[in-house]
Amino acid sequence: MSESTGMQAPRPRSTRRMAGGKQAPTIYDIAELAGVNPSTVSRALSTPGRVSAKTQTRIEDAARKLNYQVNAFARALPTGRTRTIGLIVSDITNPAYFDIIRGAGTAASARDYTLMLAESTESAELELTAARRMLATVDGLILASPRLSDADISQLASQKPVVVINRTVDGVGSVVADTEAGVADALRHLAAMGHRHIAYVAGPERSWMSQRRWETIKARSDWSGLSATVVASGVPTVDGGRRAAAAVREGFATAVFCYNDLMAIGLMRELQAAGVNIPDEFSILGFDNIFGSDFTTPPLSTIKSPLHELGTTALGYVLEELDKGPGPHRLPVLRTELVLRGSTGPSPRQAPGPGAATA
């Protein structure tokens, strides 16, 4: 009785309650019911094909009967795997993110993973904290428009699979929307409408994407013989756009791109509040094509981002790295697309060139 060698391990007492107040069933319960060893149950339930067909079904039946659910923590302890992916966004209030979130979320549950969401509220510091915390409990991480430094991101990526959205970092997987296509179309359109001076209301200084957008606008403008200037700015919100209105009016530009739709909407409304007519006096364009960008009067012209795809492919990358190891860190080109609505029109300063669209 006191000699324990070869005895059945004592039945551990579960910590989780069930509906009726009972303890949650464990693989020990299944083992008992199916008349096999707990380790066999574990094999049957987690590594298919390593157990005889007969016992496999016996075990599955028992599990079903007991309404068994694996204990994620117990599983995570020896394996380190949680079937959970983290996603950090800078501002959950920005509608641009919710398609990214939904994309990543549905892609995750399709592969039987769970998405964990965190918000950094536009702060690099908070973002690093959130990322570190998350990294401890997830299998991989997606950083959407991160404000972190390259070094911090690389550091995070050295621990677990990390994929960044709308940014590139050396040696780190990334998914970006291509900018080029949409901007080229937009500039072509604006030039045809007689615009010669373009302004860009920038987003946050540390935003890779804001930089990128400005650079391609600048490059494309030069190439087309248009002049382009930046209006420095602050927060990428409706309010941020409002605050850029004065600077925009002081410049020469007749057409202005904003870092994102939120800013474009803010700029437009502030200008309108001051009696400025859009698009007669200024043409305004945003980026992303968020919810609500077509609610305004005039509805906003914008360069549409493949938000949903950004989310799904980012998640796909994380999972890929997870089981194939560090990948090629490809940078897929997800196309942007010009969506012409009412906030763009002919330049007030110059006659439209050949091929201009009708008013």
Added chain:
Amino acid sequence: MSESTGMQAPRPRSTRRMAGGKQAPTIYDIAELAGVNPSTVSRALSTPGRVSAKTQTRIEDAARKLNYQVNAFARALPTGRTRTIGLIVSDITNPAYFDIIRGAGTAASARDYTLMLAESTESAELELTAARRMLATVDGLILASPRLSDADISQLASQKPVVVINRTVDGVGSVVADTEAGVADALRHLAAMGHRHIAYVAGPERSWMSQRRWETIKARSDWSGLSATVVASGVPTVDGGRRAAAAVREGFATAVFCYNDLMAIGLMRELQAAGVNIPDEFSILGFDNIFGSDFTTPPLSTIKSPLHELGTTALGYVLEELDKGPGPHRLPVLRTELVLRGSTGPSPRQAPGPGAATA
């Protein structure tokens, strides 16, 4: 060498990697560095005050030096606690949720908890699955506008603290916005503007809140001598609002409430597209005051919900139940408030009564 009695437990090999590829430090490392027993480290780090001040600081220093981070899974295993709260929303794309999400999220991190978000995409089935899954890994759950049956919710609540938002379920904690105040103000205003027939474009059939809104509109209308009718509807989205346009035009109502702002916007735009003037021909009101509801022309009049507070107090409740046990299931009255904008005006059918607002 082979006799193990009384020997120091063998150092377990960690499973998590660190920056340089090293293993993550455990309490064993700290113990070694501080010259104490691992259990003392555990006490020092998790139950403050149960260790001498001197060893406490020695341990904290060691922890800091090693850059120690608790392993959440290892901790969760014996305790069952994860310091994580789940939040399930029906549609992450609905801006009404993001203030709830942010409210709950900030309240959570303020108390050093993490919020885990899931979406049910308006499906009761998916919602139950998501809720069950979540419940296994979180300490408590918040259900925002759940589509679940009362029975399902009670069943979930019997396992761990559950709080519902904008709904009541017997014996389950709940937080709702009061409807009454906002609706009363709105109806008073409409009556003063000469409106006599009111319509309500309903939300999803299973939505408790849609029911509630209709009931108070009906009751208040009767009380004021106005007639009120429902327009049945489907999805609580912009599109759902659009589809209600025909039915609205066929009725006698001159003022129409919609279950939420999304539907109100859809209805308004569809009507406008058909050449109907808002507010001259119809007055339109939404509920919630979401992002974008002031972008429209005319801007939407709406009954504002305390979204952020809904989120924070719901989270507060969960935490309260968590450490004080099942609470009184109070139903806090979070006030709604009428926000008058341009989508409401005098009735086209009747002269405004005394005290009508100016156009």
Added chain:
DNA sequence: TTGTAAGCGTTATCAC
């Protein structure tokens, strides 16, 4: 106040 040791529910490595 601190050390000892037994779990928590899995997975993984052995034997057989």
Added chain:
DNA sequence: GTGATAACGCTTACAA
């Protein structure tokens, strides 16, 4: 193919 058994990293009686 299946059964023992030792981790995984932490908490928590119980002793000392």
